[in-house]
Amino acid sequence: MKRILLSFVVLAVASAAAFAQSTGDAPYPGSKHVYRVASDGENQVWKIRTYDAVAGFADADLATATLTNANTKEVTIDWGVGVAAGTTYYVQVEDSKAGCKNLRLLPITIAASTFDMLLTFGGGEVCYTNQVDPSIEGGKIAYTHGQAVVPYVFSVEGVNAGDNWSTTVTMGDITDVTIDDLVSTDGTVTVTDNGAGVFTLTGTGVVADITLNLTVNNVKKYLEAAGYNGEAEISPLLSLTAQTILNQKVADKDAANDNATGTVKRYSNSNITFD
Known part of the structure; x- marks a missing residue:
């Protein structure tokens, strides 16, 4: 031959x-x-x-x-x-x-990847956007807490200026709590709403500590028997998955800092007392 x-x-x-x-x-x-x-x-x-x-x-x-x-x-x-x-x-x-x-x-x-996406809670005291919406349910006062905007800090490291990347963002299940929106405060990161509480982030190059604002809606009604605050404190868990450098087909180097938990509270929640 x-x-x-x-x-x-x-x-x-x-x-x-x-x-x-x-x-x-x-x-x-x-x-x-x-x-x-x-x-x-x-x-x-x-x-x-x-x-x-x-x-x-x-x-x-x-x-x-x-x-x-x-x-x-x-x-x-x-x-x-x-x-x-x-x-x-x-x-x-x-x-x-x-x-x-x-x-x-x-x-x-096999070489060690430098590509890493990081997500952390933005911190601070996050409260609900508006005061509670009271109603009467079965003769008892019920409180609905509604929307809150929860900040998370997002970064992309270990990429080159021309590297296009993407990641999927989801929130862990919380009973009676839904995602209404996810917004980037930085115009270089594009947020696409895929429906059903799933979002895609896309961008190019390094991203340093931009804020992602997650709007959640707590539609559960809390009866007065549970106290004014009830279970109004929620902890939205935001997660990054499918992190990829598109032009290299490279995945995130590890799972560290791929998840972040925020906290939303209802303040001034003591019961009314009387003499």
């Missing part, structure tokens, strides 16, 4: 910027890269392999990566979000044609 070329071509997005980027031979956990070989009509089979000095080469765990088009000259590899930085794998391609075979390996060392 004709000579099988012994060169790999690794395709990856790159830019000249301050932060390192995921590359084909040093991919970030969660990143996607394309690997290809020159082909002269051979059949290709791609695998991810590990190596042990005693046991030799072995197929990597299925959670390590997902291979797309693994039987062509060009394969797309989605590296798993759980692969550990510093771990070495080998991208293997086996060529065969007319009874002849060849095997090639490319060493891969």
Whole structure:
């Protein structure tokens, strides 16, 4: 058969910027890269392999990566979000044609991602926007507390100026409490309402401590038997998921600071007393 070329071509997005980027031979956990070989009509089979000095080469765990088009000259590899930085794998391609075979390996060392999104509670005493809305329910006074605006602080680190990123934002379930709105105080971050209390944040480059205002609505009616305040204090848990650098297909480096809990209280809540 004709000579099988012994060169790999690794395709990856790159830019000249301050932060390192995921590359084909040093991919970030969660990143996607394309690997290809020159082909002269051979059949290709791609695998991810590990190596042990005693046991030799072995197929990597299925959670390590997902291979797309693994039987062509060009394969797309989605590296798993759980692969550990510093771990070495080998991208293997086996060529065969007319009874002849060849095997090639490319060493891969997982790199530590610098990409990180951070979410914290904005702090301070958050109260309901308006006074309670009283009503009479079954002969008892009932209080409805309504809306409150809860501030959270959002940051994006470890990205380059041209990196486009996105994340999904949701609030944990609180009985009778709904999300009415999520607003960014910074015009560089776009908030898209997907409905059902799910939002998407998108932007480009580093973001430093911008405020996201979450408007919640506590529609529960609290009866006087529970006291004036009742259970009016709520703790909205806001969470970031699916954090991705879009042009690199890179996930957030860890789960730290992906969740933040705010607190809403009804102040001046003592009962009326009398002589």
